[in-house]
Amino acid sequence: MSHYESHIRKPLITGDKTYHDVTLDVVKSVEGKANKSWWIVFSISLIAFLWGLGCIVYTISQGIGTWGLNKTIGWAWDITNFVWWVGIGHAGTLISAVLLLFRQKWRMAINRSAEAMTIFAVVQAGLFPIIHMGRPWLAYWVLPIPNQYGSLWVNFNSPLLWDVFAISTYLSVSLVFWWTGLLPDFAMIRDRAVKPFQKRIYGILSFGWSGRVKDWQRFEEVSLVLAGLATPLVLSVHTIVSFDFATSIVPGWHTTIFPPYFVAGAVFSGFAMVNTLLIVMRKVSNLENYITLQHIELMNIVIMITGSIVGVAYITELFMAWYSGVEYEQFAFLNRATGPYAWAYWSMMICNVFSPQFMWFPKLRRSIMFSFFISIVVNIGMWFERFVIIVTSLHRDFMPSAWTMFSPTFVDIGIFVGTIGFFFVLFLLYSRTFPVIAQAEVKSILKSSGEKYKLIRLQKGDDAKLYDKPEQEPLPDFSSKSNSKINS
Amino acid sequence: MxxxxxxxxxxxxxxxxxxxxxxxxxxxxxxxxxxxFPVHGLDKALGIPHTRLAITSFLYGIVGLSVSIWLMNFIMIEDWPQNIGGKPSFSFIENMPSFVPIMFEMTVFFAAHLMVITFYMRSRLWPFKEAENPDVRSTDDxxxxxxxxxxxxxxxxxxxxxxxxxxxxxxxxxx
Incomplete structure (x- = not known):
């Protein structure tokens, strides 16, 4: 039949799995009860979230003066966190869209969670500009809405407004992409639900998905077109985020390498976060047969490549600063590497450029513990990257009398920790209520990439029948009309 | 009957x-x-014509691009032209380069959302819609x-x- 894949390719679904087994494995965490460790992690995240919420309320009631910002450094942790979270979000779209266009089947086990991570991360990112407005209840002023001042419009020349359009398009398109993919899987949970309440809830969430052939045909077309739209979209989003800096005239910011460098960095940090989350989730939710070592290894390779791209970008920046002959530019980079924030610069270099190079060694990139460790290191490194770009470029500006340092207040730290808490609260709730693996898609590759079927083909040849003889009910007799009133 | x-x-x-x-x-x-799950080739075997959703998406994208051009031309050039940082803002073509990012974003926004809405309408999918598969096992295996x-x-x-x-x-x- 149409299912063919070389034996040389490692199976993407290990174990002796049938279609029904996939269903059971995916619904297990939804239908089962949460264990103790889930509750412990959830409680910690919830406390962090509530603490962050308190700090946000404090900021809004007292003003931005509660942060560590000063006259020289007007942007610090808020924008660092914003860029960090948006960057993390990029892996989800990359996995679901770019890997779909490249027909990479290994995306199917991880795309659902990666997209969930995208949405939750972009939610965190969106909080920071809104809080930093000082009057968040006027956040709608960023939209071009006719008003009583003229109308006084928003400025379409500003990269900050481009950001508004880019982030909201990105969030909303990612959301519909995610939800459309979820419909058949919600329908599966709905059709298995025994209690009326669950059946009702999943019935609403699944939009009445019935799985007709025409629906599936449209579903696949919509997924493909959305992937085609989301691929340039995801590149545009971090490009536009980088424009926030690159279109300014601050030395260290106005470089033309920023767009590709930011996009590579975003993918880099996003894959690291996917690895962090999925290495834990595959263990806790018993999904080792779906999120296999092969998946982790492939993600590590992406981390290694994007980490190297980021490394090249760092060095190119240094070279261009020297080559430009502009002394302000040269100072900005010299100050980064040797100034009072050298510790941040070198932490960034070690975490982002040095540490992913370990992934050249197959033994290390196939080690789960090591992959987890590197994924955390990369996430820390990418936070430092944004901090270095933002704070070290600002803290020593054109007038030495204005030179200063940045120290975060408890509010800065609290809001950052709070968003991490909020992110994990959302992700943990998701992991217990949503189908965390795109089970319909996984079923569609089970025969080509499942270990069980690969083995059958290896033993019996590529033309082997990939199913057991079905158990057939005896053929009913419909011919006598009087008997034909057998209702279902 | x-x-x-x-x-x-x-x-x-x-x-x-x-x-x-x-x-x-x-x-x-x-x-x-x-x-x-999507059985590849089944639609062809059943003789179902290919879906035209991709074409609608292209058309919606053109609509999005047109809307963004109209919107930014009206706001920045016609209704209230301003001198912002000395950037030329008195004709659309001069100001156009800084409109490109939003022209792109709105194209994608329209193409994606209107296509998905079309899909939901055509396949009759929305919240509170009752499922119509005759056998609950048809979403399982x-x-x-x-x-x-x-x-x-x-x-x-x-x-x-x-x-x-x-x-x-x-x-x-x-x-």
């Missing part, structure tokens, strides 16, 4: 495909198949085929699908 339909359950996509081919050879119309039958061909069709590996055959009478 009361109509009769056979609901035929298959346990495997390969068996289903064989049965579909056998039925199509005999020119028997298959009214619907409910599948738990069973494939359910629906064929409208009459008293003359019912037994022939049932025999044909039985030969081709149908595991259950049920008669449904619609009032």
């Amino acid at each position: 009361a109509s009769k339909a056979l609901h035929i359950v298959f346990t495997d996509d390969d068996i289903l495909m064989e049965a579909v081919k056998a039925l199509r050879e005999k020119k028997i119309k298959i009214n619907e198949v409910f599948c738990p 069973k494939f359910v085929m629906e064929i409208i039958v009459n008293d003359d061909n019912i037994q022939d069709i049932a025999e044909l699908v039985h030969e081709n590996g149908a595991s259950e055959i049920k008669l449904i009478e619609n009032k």
Whole structure:
């Protein structure tokens, strides 16, 4: 039949799995009860979230003066966190869209969670500009809405407004992409639900998905077109985020390498976060047969490549600063590497450029513990990257009398920790209520990439029948009309 | 008019495909198949024409691009031109480079959302919509085929699908 894949390719679904087994494995965490460790992690995240919420309320009631910002450094942790979270979000779209266009089947086990991570991360990112407005209840002023001042419009020349359009398009398109993919899987949970309440809830969430052939045909077309739209979209989003800096005239910011460098960095940090989350989730939710070592290894390779791209970008920046002959530019980079924030610069270099190079060694990139460790290191490194770009470029500006340092207040730290808490609260709730693996898609590759079927083909040849003889009910007799009133 | 339909359950996509081919050879119309996952090639085997959603998406994208151009031209050039940082803002073409990012974003926004809305409308999917798959196992691992039958061909069709590996055959009478 149409299912063919070389034996040389490692199976993407290990174990002796049938279609029904996939269903059971995916619904297990939804239908089962949460264990103790889930509750412990959830409680910690919830406390962090509530603490962050308190700090946000404090900021809004007292003003931005509660942060560590000063006259020289007007942007610090808020924008660092914003860029960090948006960057993390990029892996989800990359996995679901770019890997779909490249027909990479290994995306199917991880795309659902990666997209969930995208949405939750972009939610965190969106909080920071809104809080930093000082009057968040006027956040709608960023939209071009006719008003009583003229109308006084928003400025379409500003990269900050481009950001508004880019982030909201990105969030909303990612959301519909995610939800459309979820419909058949919600329908599966709905059709298995025994209690009326669950059946009702999943019935609403699944939009009445019935799985007709025409629906599936449209579903696949919509997924493909959305992937085609989301691929340039995801590149545009971090490009536009980088424009926030690159279109300014601050030395260290106005470089033309920023767009590709930011996009590579975003993918880099996003894959690291996917690895962090999925290495834990595959263990806790018993999904080792779906999120296999092969998946982790492939993600590590992406981390290694994007980490190297980021490394090249760092060095190119240094070279261009020297080559430009502009002394302000040269100072900005010299100050980064040797100034009072050298510790941040070198932490960034070690975490982002040095540490992913370990992934050249197959033994290390196939080690789960090591992959987890590197994924955390990369996430820390990418936070430092944004901090270095933002704070070290600002803290020593054109007038030495204005030179200063940045120290975060408890509010800065609290809001950052709070968003991490909020992110994990959302992700943990998701992991217990949503189908965390795109089970319909996984079923569609089970025969080509499942270990069980690969083995059958290896033993019996590529033309082997990939199913057991079905158990057939005896053929009913419909011919006598009087008997034909057998209702279902 | 009361109509009769056979609901035929298959346990495997390969068996289903064989049965579909056998039925199509005999020119028997298959009214619907409910599948738990996209069975590749099934739409072709059933003779279902390709969807035109991608074309609608392209058209929606053009609409989005036009809307963004109209919007920014009206706001920045016609309604209230301003000198912002000395950037030229008195003709659209001069100011256009800084409109490109939003022209792109709105193209994608319209193309993606309107296509998905079209898909939901055409496939009749929305919150509170009742599901219409006849057998709950059809979202798990069973494939359910629906064929409208009459008293003359019912037994022939049932025999044909039985030969081709149908595991259950049920008669449904619609009032």
